Amino acid sequence: MNPEITVKARWIERAGRPWFPVSGEIHFSRLPRGRWSEVLGHARAGGVDAVATYVFWNAHEPEPGQFRWEGNRDLRAFVELAAEHGLGVVVRLGPWAHGESRYGGFPDWLVARGLPVRTNDPAYLELVRAFYAETIAQLTGLAHHEGGPIVAAQVDNELYDRPEHLAALRDLAEELGLDVPIWTATGWGGAQVPDSLLPVYGAYVDGFWDDSETEWPSFGPVHFRYSEVRDDLTVGADLREALDGVEAGTARARPELPFATCELGGGMHVAYHRRPLVAPEDVAALALAKIGSGSVWQGYYMYAGGTQRVGQRGTEQESQATGYPNDVPALSYDFHAPIGEHGQIRAHHHLLRRQHLWLREEGHRIATMTTTIGGGSDDPEELRWAVRSDGHSGYLFLTTYQPAKRPLAAQPGVQLHVEFDDGTVTVPSRPVDLPSGVSVAWPLHYRLTPDLELRSATAQLVTRISDDAGELVVLAAHDNVPVELVVDGVDGVKVIEPDTAPGPACVIDLPGVRVLILDEPAANRLYRLPVAGRDRLVLSDAPVYIEGGDLVLHPDTSRSTIAMLPPVTLSGAGEPRDEGLWRTWEVAAPDAGTRIIAADLRPEHGPPPPPRRGGPMDRLSAPVDYSGAARLRVDVPDSAFAADRTLLRVTWTGDTGRAFAGGALIGDHFWHGRAWDLDLTPHAAAIAVHGLTLELLPWRRATGVWVDPSVRDLPDGITVDAITAVNVAKIRLRPEPA
Structure with a gap:
């Protein structure tokens, strides 16, 4: 049996110990089943300890009474695989999900019946009962109390004014046999959440759902300063206004409940009319600000991108054609997540991992700490700071970060005096x-040892581990911030400034403990993984995770470096070299690398189609007329398919793009300032016979599409700077104790 999980007044406990969950959204039905293990492995290696996933009704009951659970619809297999990777599962049951899915995940046949959905209407609830019954049958034996991974369930999504319906959905699910320790409902937008459900919140850097005239949504800046406000009135606000004709109110304050999140923006999707450009640093700063504001559950949406399903009536994305305000891409649901639509590992996977390793080490203490918010106003000149403390120890949070569209200035001469029960710490x-x-x-x-305390430091705790030489505490320095450790022990208080520059070789020996101070690049390469029977620190150039006890690397260069402590023997990695604390290997991946297929193209095209508007908010509509598109045939050599995965990376400017192989649409892209990645691997046979064709529509600034200021100043037309094949290898290394 699994240890008991309970929701307390301010935090969550597991086995009687405070627990700070980290969950990440991964949609099993939007990923190829063959990639599930890879994506789950990366998530676990990234410090995620639970995966959240929607059960989209339209994917599983496309026709009344005809339930589908095969292939990448196999919910049970996905949950079981998550458990194999050591991940818990949060099942987002619906029945309405949103998730930028057609009709919010409702099947077409349900919409056609015209029932008063998302209510306690008996006819509607009978259909929900059938869907819930089939879903819960897939989960038999997998609940937490049965020894399975399912730790929580969410009912509906973004329902703000029908608490009686939310309560009824939980009752229905429990009646049908689902017994989980945590039941949740989304609390944003002033939602009225019944007492039987834990409200969970969201926070996004930007939103595709805002208007094209909005430079930055009003709640965007709030998320980059410390605040006791949990709600975000902008998430889903367009749907409330468009579908229900109402504006959100203010949520009832619930200080008696834990501050839990389920949708911290792991990136951002794009719509045709508005295409945000969210940076990895934006994501990491927002997440850390929520911890400084009192969060006790970090939940990300999305943690891994995916691809919209194609059903019996075509693609299943949200669109104006189905009554929604926004047209989003027909296939791509990349979301610029830490793990991309095609398994790309992005910078915020590494930036967030540093926070997650810290929460794994200290989360049980941080969860119980109260929050004091000091500077936190909207005045950009004010120093923004907060403290989480239990009265005896804690953490000082400071930030000078906002996105590039509205940056904050540096703060000179920073020094604070933090009060504790036994006195003041000046840091x-x-x-x-x-x-x-x-x-x-x-x-x-x-506390470093029973006799030694780190009174303060100007570097961030990442993790601590032991080897044959004893305890090792790992800190990460910040660029352009000098490292200072104030250590209090039997010999009094000492201020230590390391002689060696931060990095893998910067080790300070103290009585009974060593302190390793990494620089930013090394900290972003650091993993903590279970290798050969114990946790070890891993520094890797290539993304790495554990599968079946092996280290699995996915390099996109022909050579990469991996280092480890305590050392092991790695079969398949060549001869190691010992460098200080680390044992290091050079790993060859001859099939990995990049090749330019075409560059510096200015393809001929006709005029763009006239702008159209539609949907309930009269927003710009995605083009359907591609008669004026540039058509590029891309000749991908057979040798490009030698690696585990072949991505085609199109670095271009324009409006929208579509990719075809043998007449089949295999990818699409609304240009927003980033390259367009396509996974060619599943389509290799069709490409070998028919080639690959790109259809690109030209940019026309007068259309009024919103893009980020950093990429806004571009000429009308189309430019293709490069089309590159990126070969990603898969290297499996078998570890053995040294």
Whole structure:
């Protein structure tokens, strides 16, 4: 049996110990089944300990009474595989999901019946009962109390004014046999959540659902300062206004419940009319700000992107044609997530992992700490700071970060005096200039050994581990912030400034403990993985995870480096070299690498189609007329398919693009400033026979599409800077104890 999970007044407990969950959204039915293990492995290696997933009704009951659970619809297989990777599962049951799905995930046949959906209407509830019954049957034996991975369930989504219906959905699910320790409902938008459900919240850097005239949504800046406000009135606001004709109110304050999140933006989707450009640093700064604001559950949406399903009536994306305000891409649901639509590992996977390793080490303490918010107003000149403390120890949060569209200035001469039960800690001991664009969480009164305390540090705790030489505490320095450790022990208080620059070789020996201080690049390569029977630190150039006890690397270069401590023997990695604490290998991947297929193209095209508007909010509509598109045939050599995965990366400017292989649409893209990636691997046979064709529509600024200011100044037309084949290898290394 699994240890008991309970929701307390301010935090969640597992086995009687406070637990700080980290969950990430991964939609099994939007991923090829053959990639499930890879994506789940990366998520676990990224410090995620539970995966959340929608059960889209339209995917599983496309026709009344005809339920489908095969292939990548196999919910049970996905949950079981998550458990194999050591992940818990949060099942988002619906019946309405949103998720940028057609009719919010409702099947067409249900919509056609015209029932008062998302209510306690008996006819509607009977249909929900059948869907829930089939779903819950897939989960038999997998609930937490049965020894399975399912730790929580969410009913409906973004329902703000029908608490009686939300309560009825939980009752129905329990009646049908689903017994989980945590039941949730989304709390944003002023939602009225019944007492039987835990409200969970969201926070996004930007939103495709806002208007094209909006430079930055009003709640965007709020998420980059410390605040006790849990709600976000903008998430789903367009649907409330468009479908229900109402504006959101203010949520009832629930200080008696834990501050839990389920949708911290792991990136952002794009719509035709509005195409945000969310940076990895934006995601990481927002997430850390929520911890500084009192969060006790970090839940990300999305953690891994996917591809919209194609059903019996075509693609199943949200669109104006189905009554929604926005046209989104027909296939791509990449979301610029930490793990991309095609398995791309992005910078915020690494930035977030540093936070998650810290929460794994200290989350049980942080969850119980109260939050004091100091500077946190909308005044950009004010120092933004907060403290989480249990009265004896804690963390000081400081930030000078906002997205590039509205950056904050540096803060000169920063020094704070933090009150604890036994006195005041002054940090740093001497004032320090805090550069622009930095978010930190510095430890205060952190116990290194029974006799030694880190009174303060100007570096961030990442993790701690032991080897044959004893305890090793790992900190990460910040660029352009000098490292200072104030250590209090039997010999009094000492201020230590390392002689060696931060990095894998920067080790400070203290009585009974060593402190490793990494620089930013090394910290972003650091993993903590179970290798050969124990946790080890891994520094890897290539994305890495554990599968079946093996280390699995996915390099996109022909050579990469991996290092480990404590050392092991790695079969298949060549001869190692020992460098200080680390044992290092050079790993060859001859099939990996990039090749340019075409470059510097200015393809001929006709005029763009006239702008159209539609939907309930009269927004710009995605083009359907491609008669004026540039058509590029891309000759992909057979040798490009030698690796595990072949991505085609199109670096271009224009409006929208579509990719075809043998007449079949295999990808689409609304240009927004980033390259367009296509996974060619599943289509290799069709491409070998028919080739690959790109249809590109030209950019026309007068159309009025919103793109980020950093990429807005571009000429009308189409440019293709490069078309590149990116070969991603899969290297499996078998570890054995050294």
